[in-house]
């Protein structure tokens with residue numbers, strides 16, 4: 308599991324550690340890791356052209372010390388000083404001793420354009436807001452140029468704790484971050500600016516409860532249900548799908564397609580699309596009695612393609628088993644009915660649906676995804692999975708938010724969300740707690756999207772068909 312901590316926690320851990328170490332030791336650790344990552348990226352350090360963008364704080368200090376290391380290995384290093392009187396004095400002296408030179412910001416653009424490597428040390432966890440005016444042309448030149456752009460700790464201009472980007476921000480190919488990941492590195496829109504991310508251990512000791520966590524194969528492998536020898540379909544869990552309408556039978560078929568691959572022992576369908584469901588998946592148990600009388604079900608999925616069927620949504624919410632509410636169901640589920648439930652509720656909106664529930668614009672949700680997912684989880688006292696390129700899952704009682712790293716833009720295809728609702732619902736029926744069902748579901752779904760879309764566009768059915776492959780991939784890597 309990868310974890311991220313807030314700036315406040317990082318600062319506290321930094322203070323504790325600094326009190327035990329000689330002055331500057333932490334920065335040396337950071338700079339050594341940073342220089343090594345740069346050297347690896349460059350391949351050949353000797354003769355390469357390296358430009359450092361240096362702000363007024365320790366982030367710039369890291370860049371200067373790393374630049375000095377690269378200069379000692381034969382790189383031609385120039386530091387562009389954004390705040391000339393305030394650049395880190397020790398780092399500046401080290402760079403000069405190693406043969407590096409400095410120029411003012413106004414002279415930086417042509418140098419950046421000709422560089423092999425640009426190190427972004429403009430601002431790190433001490434930053435607020437987007438890039439300041441003098442840094443913008445330099446960041447743009449770095450983006451245009453053929454240089455590899457390496458962000459120091461964070462891409463400058465992003466908000467470390469929220470992943471928000473207010474104004475211009477550096478776009479990096481690689482971010483070398485120190486001590487721990489920062490939330491912005493897992494959450495869009497900031498995450499997109501970070502490129503790939505490398506963590507350098509500087510010895511920070513962090514508390515047990517992170518701010519954010521991102522599951523990896525081994526974590527998901529531990530969560531995925533495995534039938535025991537004596538399992539029958541009921542013990543493995545039956546998932547009920549109350550979805551689809553005469554107008555949207557496809558949503559029902561797709562939700563069932565995800566549910567059949569999600570580990571439950573059986574899938575029960577209720578709704579007006581039974582013929583379409585049976586035609587495609589004859590193994591589905593179909594009931595025409597409505598959710599209340601449908602027979603044994605350990606978790607329900609309600610909402611995909613439901614149109615205006617508020618009655619079914621209300622019936623499902625009144626049942627005392629875990630319920631996943633998606634798509635039309637979100638609009639039809641009154642907050643008070645969700646809050647009143649004692650069994651877990653999992654809501655799975657995309658940004659547009661989340662915006663409608665919160666009464667804000669879609670841009671607002673997309674720009675501040677962490678805030679939005681937590682706000683919804685609090686308001687509904689439910690687990691909320693906010694879909695998107697970085698899917699986030701928040702539980703009703705606070706605690707770490709989970710960010711999913713397997714997403715791909717290929718998942719943004721019609722019906723892909725229906726497949727996810729079936730898959731995550733199936734995991735709920737198999738007995739996973741809502742936070743785990745949501746995050747393991749998003750993980751496997753994202754991976755399936757990647758497999759389905761390798762080199763070509765894929766439809767929602769292809770994603771469902773790729774779930775077994777993704778599941779195997781996770782189990783084989785995780786269990787060994």
Ligand SMILES: NC(=O)C1=CN([C@@H]2O[C@H](COP(=O)(O)OP(=O)(O)OC[C@H]3O[C@@H](n4cnc5c(N)ncnc54)[C@H](OP(=O)(O)O)[C@@H]3O)[C@@H](O)[C@H]2O)[C@@H](O)CC1
Nearest residue numbers: 321334337364365366430431432433434435436437439460
């Ligand atoms: N934590 C750790 O364990 C370790 C941390 N280390 C490193 O230290 C970094 C944090 O250093 P830091 O505290 O000096 O802050 P930093 O990010 O350099 O900002 C400095 C100043 O920039 C300014 N500024 C603000 N917003 C801005 C903007 N949008 N655009 C431009 N400028 C802006 C503002 O000053 P102002 O101009 O407002 O007076 C602010 O005070 C951290 O990210 C990591 O790299 C490592 O060395 C090892 C261990």
Ligand SMILES: [K+]
Nearest residue numbers: 430459461463
């Ligand atoms: K930076």
